[in-house]
Amino acid sequence: xxxxxxxxxxxxxxxxxxxxxxxxxxxxxxxxxxxxxxxxxxxxxxxxxxxxxxxxxxxxxxxxxxxxxxxxxxxxxxxxxxxxxxxxxxxxxxxxxxxxxxxxxxxxxxxxxxxxxxxxxxxxxxxxxxxxxxxxxxxxxxxxxxxxxxxxxxxxxxxxxxxxxxxxxxxxxxxxxxxxxxxxxxxxxxxxxxxxxxxxxxxxxxxxxxxxxxxxxxxxxxxxxxxxxxxxxxxxxxxxxxxxxxxxxxxxxxxxxxxxxxxxxxxxxxxxxxxxxxxxxxxxxxxxxxxxxxxxxxxxxxxxxxxxxxxxxxxxxxxxxxxxxxxxxxxxxxxxxxxxxxxxxxxxxxxxxxxxxxxxxxxxxxxxxxxxxxxxxxxxxxxxxxxxxxxxx
Amino acid sequence: xxxxxxxxxxxxxxxxxxxxxxxxxxxxxxxxxxxxxxxxxxxxxxxxxxxxxxxxxxxxxxxxxxxxxxxxxxxxxxxxxxxxxxxxxxxxxxxxxxxxxxxxxxxxxxxxxxxxxxxxxxxxxxxxxxxxxxxxxxxxxxxxxxxxxxxxxxxxxxxxxxxxxxxxxxxxxxxxxxxxxxxxxxxxxxxxxxxxxxxxxxxxxxxxxxxxxxxxxxxxxxxxxxxxxxxxxxxxxxxxxxxxxxxxxxxxxxxxxxxxxxxxxxxxxxxxxxxxxxxxxxxxxxxxxxxxxxxxxxxxxxxxxxxxxxxxxxxxxxxxxxxxxxxxxxxxxxxxxxxxxxxxxxxxxxxxxxxxxxxxxxxxxxxxxxxxxxxxxxxxxxxxxxxxxxxxx
Numbered sequence: 037x038x039x040x041x042x043x044x045x046x047x048x049x050x051x052x053x054x055x056x057x058x059x060x061x062x063x064x065x066x067x068x069x070x071x072x073x074x075x076x077x078x079x080x081x082x083x084x085x086x087x088x089x090x091x092x093x094x095x096x097x098x099x100x101x102x103x104x105x106x107x108x109x110x111x112x113x114x115x116x117x118x119x120x121x122x123x124x125x126x127x128x129x130x131x132x133x134x135x136x137x138x139x140x141x142x143x144x145x146x147x148x149x150x151x152x153x154x155x156x157x158x159x160x161x162x163x164x165x166x167x168x169x170x171x172x173x174x175x176x177x178x179x180x181x182x183x184x185x186x187x188x189x190x191x192x193x194x195x196x197x198x199x200x201x202x203x204x205x206x207x208x209x210x211x212x213x214x215x216x217x218x219x220x221x222x223x224x225x226x227x228x229x230x231x232x233x234x235x236x237x238x239x240x241x242x243x244x245x246x247x248x249x250x251x252x253x254x255x256x257x258x259x260x261x262x263x264x265x266x267x268x269x270x271x272x273x274x275x276x277x278x279x280x281x282x283x284x285x286x287x288x289x290x291x292x293x294x295x296x297x298x299x300x301x302x303x304x305x306x307x308x309x310x311x312x313x314x315x316x317x318x319x320x321x322x323x324x325x326x327x328x329x330x331x332x333x334x335x336x337x338x339x340x341x342x343x344x345x346x347x348x349x350x351x352x353x354x355x356x357x358x359x360x361x362x363x364x365x366x367x368x369x370x371x372x373x374x375x376x377x378x379x380x381x382x383x384x385x386x387x388x389x390x391x392x393x394x395x396x397x398x399x400x401x402x403x404x405x406x407x408x409x410x411x412x413x414x415x416x417x418x419x420x421x422x423x424x425x426x427x428x429x
Numbered sequence: 430x431x432x433x434x435x436x437x438x439x440x441x442x443x444x445x446x447x448x449x450x451x452x453x454x455x456x457x458x459x460x461x462x463x464x465x466x467x468x469x470x471x472x473x474x475x476x477x478x479x480x481x482x483x484x485x486x487x488x489x490x491x492x493x494x495x496x497x498x499x500x501x502x503x504x505x506x507x508x509x510x511x512x513x514x515x516x517x518x519x520x521x522x523x524x525x526x527x528x529x530x531x532x533x534x535x536x537x538x539x540x541x542x543x544x545x546x547x548x549x550x551x552x553x554x555x556x557x558x559x560x561x562x563x564x565x566x567x568x569x570x571x572x573x574x575x576x577x578x579x580x581x582x583x584x585x586x587x588x589x590x591x592x593x594x595x596x597x598x599x600x601x602x603x604x605x606x607x608x609x610x611x612x613x614x615x616x617x618x619x620x621x622x623x624x625x626x627x628x629x630x631x632x633x634x635x636x637x638x639x640x641x642x643x644x645x646x647x648x649x650x651x652x653x654x655x656x657x658x659x660x661x662x663x664x665x666x667x668x669x670x671x672x673x674x675x676x677x678x679x680x681x682x683x684x685x686x687x688x689x690x691x692x693x694x695x696x697x698x699x700x701x702x703x704x705x706x707x708x709x710x711x712x713x714x715x716x717x718x719x720x721x722x723x724x725x726x727x728x729x730x731x732x733x734x735x736x737x738x739x740x741x742x743x744x745x746x747x748x749x750x751x752x753x754x755x756x757x758x759x760x761x762x763x764x765x766x767x768x769x770x771x772x773x774x775x776x777x778x779x780x781x782x783x784x785x786x787x788x789x790x791x792x793x794x795x796x797x798x799x800x801x802x803x804x805x806x807x808x809x810x811x812x813x814x815x816x817x818x819x820x821x822x
Contacts, residue, residue, distance in 0.1 A: 039468050046469070047461040055455050058671070062448050068439040068637065071750065072736070073743040075432050076439070106499030106638070109656040109666030139656030139665060146655060150543075238667060244461065245499070245669020260653065262539060263502040263532030272532060273502030274440075274631060276638020276672060278451070343465070350466040357464065 040399050043355040045188060045216060045332060045390035050282070051241040057285035058243065061278045068274055070266060083275060086284025093240070093287040094233065094250055095224040103270045104280050107247040108215035110260065111234035112139035114249050114271070115211040118257040119180045119232060120147050123209060127177030128152045133165045133194075135187050135372045137213055144182075153177070162324045163192035163376045167199050178208050185214035185233075186221070189359055189372040189388055191332030192324040193217070200229030209255060215239055215247070219290050220329050221298065231255045237279070242286030246279035293393075301331035301391040307400045308333055308389065315408040318424075320382060322373065331391040336373070336382045339421035340414040345387055348410045354403055357388040381420075433792050436748040438581060438609060438725065438783035443675070444634040450678035451636065454671045461667060463659060476668060479677025486633070486680040487626065487643055488617040496663045497673050500640040501608035503653065504627035505532035507642050507664070508604040511650035512573045512625060513540050516602060520570030521545045526558045526587075528580050528765045530606055537575075546570070555717045556585035556769045560592050571601050578607035578626075579614070582752055582765040582781055584725030585717040586610070593622030602648060608632055608640070612683050613722050614691065624648045630672070635679030639672035686786075694724035694784040700793045701726055701782065708801040711817075713775060715766065724784040729766070729775045732814035733807040738780055741803045747796055750781040774813075 041049070050058075061082070067075035069083045084099070091099040105111045116139075120130050132144050134156045144154045155173040159165050165183055174181070181203050186193045196212050203210040211232035217223060218233075219240025225233055232255060236247040251257055251270065263272035290297075312319065312335070322334035337345060342358035349356055359370045373383035389403070415421040434442070443451075454475070460468035462476045477492070484492035498504045509532075513523055525537050527549045537547045548566040552558050558576055567574070574596050579586045589605050596603040604625035610616060611626075612633025618626055625648060629640040644650055644663065656665035683690075705712065705728070715727035730738060735751035742749055752763045766776035782796070808814040 039466075041460075041468070043460070043464060043466070043468075046464045047459075047472075049458050050455065058455055059452055062443065062451055065442050066440075067434075067436075067748065071436060071439045071748070072739065073432075073436070073748045075434070075436075075748050079440075106503065106654075106669065107666045109654050110499065110503075112656065113654050113665075137656060139654075142655035142665070146651075236667070243669070243671055244667045245672060258539075261499075261502050261506050261532075262535035263505065263530060272506075272535070273500045274629070274637045276499065276636070276669060278636055279638060279669060279672060346465065355460065355464070355466045355468050 037353045039353055039355050040403070041355050041392060042389045042395065042399070042403060043357045044392035045388060046357055047244065048238055048241045048392055049394070050243065051286060051289050053289050054242055054282045054285045058278055058282040061281040066277050069277060070264065070274070079277060082281055083277060086280045089284040089287040090248060093223065093291050094218065094235070095226055096250060097226060098253060100268055101250055101253060103249045103251055103267045104275060105247045105249055105271060106276065107245050108213070108234055108236035109139045111247050111249040112137065112213050113143050114260040115232040115234055115257065116140055116143035116180065116182050117147060118260055119209045119211060119255070120152060122256040122258045123179035127179050129155070129175055129177040130180040130182065131155045131157060131170060131173045131178055132182045133157050133159060133184065134375045135159050135163060136182065136184055137188060137215070140182050140184070140213055159375055161377045163187060163190045163322070164324065164327060165194050167195050167202060170199050171202050174202070174206060174208065180209045180211065182211040182213065185212045185217040186329050187372060188216045189370055190322045190324070190334045190376065191329040193221070193327040193329065196228055196230060204229060216329065219294070220331055222294060225250050225252070232257065237283035237286055240286050240290040242283040243279045246276055246283045297393040298330045300393055301395070304391045304395055304397065304400050305330060305333055307397060308404065311404055315404045316411045320378070322376060322378070322386065333389045335387050335389070336378060337385040337387065337411055338382055339385070339418045339424060340411065341384050342386045344414055345410055348413070349406055352406045354406055357390070358386060359388065430746045432746055432748050433796070434748050434785060435782045435788065435792070435796060436750045437785035438781060439750055440637065441631055441634045441785055442787070443636065444679060444682050446682050447635055447675045447678045451671055451675040454674040459670050462670065463657065463667070472670060475674055476670060479673045482677040482680040483641060486616065486684050487611065487628070488619055489643060490619060491646060493661055494643055494646055496642045496644055496660045497668060498640045498642055498664060499669065500638050501606070501627055501629035502532045504640050504642040505530065505606050506536050507653040508625040508627055508650065509533055509536035509573065509575050510540060511653055512602045512604060512648070513545060515649040515651040516572035520572050522548070522568055522570040523573040523575065524548045524550060524563060524566045524571055525575045526550050526552060526577065527768045528552050528556060529575065529577055530581060530608070533575050533577070533606055552768055554770045556580060556583045556715070557717065557720060558587050560588055560595060563592050564595050567595070567599060567601065573602045573604065575604040575606065578605045578610040579722050580765055581609045582763055583715045583717070583727045583769065584722040586614070586720040586722065589621055589623060597622060609722065612687070613724055615687060618643050618645070625650065630676035630679055633679050633683040635676040636672045639669055639676045690786040691723045693786055694788070697784045697788055697790065697793050698723060698726055700790060701797065704797055708797045709804045713771070715769060715771070715779065726782045728780050728782070729771060730778040730780065730804055731775055732778070732811045732817060733804065734777050735779045737807055738803055741806070742799055745799045747799055750783070751779060752781065
């Protein structure tokens with residue numbers, strides 16, 4: 037059975053150009069880019085070529101502002117821990133939001149155990165951080181603000197530019213976790229005004245396990261991986277050159293095609309939202325109507341469990357997600373969904389649908405039909421639903 | 430011009446089986462192993478298959494003791510910082526040697542800045558740590574001993590088993606950086622008795638940017654990368670599955686062929702050492718005659734600079750190294766070579782030759798001939814050499 041991928045947030049297929057670049061790199065069998073002989077220099081040239089492509093995707097002032105990492109999680113740990121520790125003599129307070137990815141939350145907790153204070157600002161019912169709330173949270177001791185660019189469960193996009201105006205004025209380092217945004221919406225680090233930005237290549241059809249951290253020139257950050265002098269002394273360790281070459285190819289293709297991909301997925305998202313009420317009732321849409329990723333819809337199906345829906349849809353050939361793939365196996369309700377005001381029961385009924393450039397209108401229609409059947413079956417077995425609808429009938 | 434690789438320490442070519450496995454993985458386009466649907470489960474199965482292959486290469490008691498990382502440097506940072514911080518309530522003292530890789534040294538320095546004391550034990554003139562020196566360095570506050578398995582510049586192998594008997598008795602965590610040993614000599618974590626062991630897949634003909642940390646069951650270590658629940662909650666972040674699949678294939682081939690590869694490179698090493706005196710005079714062999722990697726020779730050519738030799742050999746088609754590739758660009762004399770008693774001038778004249786399974790006797794003979802010419806040319810221009818040889822004539 038062909039699986040219809042409606043879970044691009046967890047994994048996007050590699051582009052043909054990315055596959056070709058990686059296969060060529062494998063056959064080419066590059067030497068270590070740090071080696072000083074000709075073979076090393078050829079590898080170093082391939083590395084810098086990829087760095088330039090990624091820097092262009094983010095509109096960096098200089099390719100050297102890009103440090104390659106093993107993915108979004110390493111980038112976030114590097115940014116949050118590295119910026120807080122490097123600036124600790126100025127103060128030991130950081131500000132995050134309460135819908136951050138666990139990479140930010142757990143990095144902040146680690147800093148807490150080292151004596152930092154952490155303020156977590158709330159979001160409104162639509163999942164947005166109010167820049168004024170950040171302004172109020174900041175003190176004379178604040179050395180870092182870390183607010184995600186878009187949320188991986190709701191797709192809601194945060195007002196980073198406004199927050200950046202505030203942090204620049206106060207000379208506080210601003211990091212944004214843009215793992216779910218880079219490759220889905222245009223990204224311009226200079227216009228955005230951030231000092232640090234985390235991203236992952238698999239968000240823009242590159243390989244998993246490759247990512248990067250944008251470090252604006254002059255930003256003080258301790259390295260997370262220490263040892264050799266790779267990555268301009270900012271991140272030690274022999275580079276995953278095959279993966280990085282894949283990321284470079286993915287960046288070039290994404291830069292060329294992103295407007296068209298966004299336009300396409302936004303049309304699918306609108307189709308889904310328009311036709312959803314006819315397929316299922318008692319559904320809450322968690323995605324911001326205006327400020328959200330063009331490819332993502334988060335739905336909470338009341339009275340049933342998202343995990344059961346996901347597994348039944350899987351049997352019918354649809355890959356969807358109930359929450360961040362990184363949190364799989366955790367039985368707790370999502371901190372993101374409770375933060376936007378859902379009660380625990382509704383949060384458990386959540387499905388995240390994330391479209392990719394190759395999805396079609398037919399995928400949406402077939403999905404809605406499968407969702408209708410699945411929800412009807414599960415609610416038929418749900419005493420909660422019977423009680424609620426008997427009560428209202 | 431075909432380049433003869435005598436710098437396998439910096440980079441080993443991918444095995445054909447590794448290339449094939451990685452190309453298949455690229456074509457297969459795996460989903461995220463953390464996703465709960467069928468596509469995610471297929472990716473998770475491929476991940477666990479690679480983990481089992483790597484665990485067999487190291488003779489782990491359980492594949493879950495292997496945590497995949499982005500390479501040797503991440504593994505070392507994870508081990509050293511993670512074990513020290515996780516056990517800090519017992520004491521804040523760690524013991525390392527003065528010939529460790531910079532990944533260990535810089536991780537130790539970071540811990541120092543956090544209030545840890547670091548004792549660095551010296552080595553003898555042949556580059557070996559005396560287990561009694563470690564015994565003397567250990568105090569009631571010691572929570573971690575980190576001694577490398579083999580040195581990347583001299584090839585000298587350390588008496589880890591003896592050190593392990595000491596640390597186990599005192600219930601101190603023992604980490605060994607085995608990045609240059611795994612894939613070159615047989616490795617058995619159970620016989621060795623270590624708690625933590627760092628390795629990199631490119632040392633056993635897998636891809637660069639992939640490695641792992643062996644964590645003996647029950648060893649307390651904080652994660653370095655925090656966020657999602659990947660790698661049994663020990664290392665967050667979406668996995669570099671293509672690279673890990675390559676590492677798994679590399680581990681299987683290495684386990685099957687290592688004795689034959691070692692035998693072959695040892696014969697080349699002996700040939701080089703036997704014929705060296707006829708090619709060049711005034712040369713110091715830094716590699717331990719008995720306890721050293723079977724594929725590595727470190728030579729210090731007196732009165733000339735290793736970098737000049739390396740560049741001239743490069744022009745003649747030989748890739749060799751002057752020191753750790755990770756330290757390229759640093760102008761300081763190698764801390765490893767000064768630790769074994771070389772003066773700065775001799776340390777600057779060092780070449781590291783590391784053989785691989787595909788090198789031939791002809792490679793050795795042609796290298797020696799090129800080395801003879803290169804050294805003669807450079808010494809002809811060297812006032813130091815003229816002075817020394819006139820003086821002795």
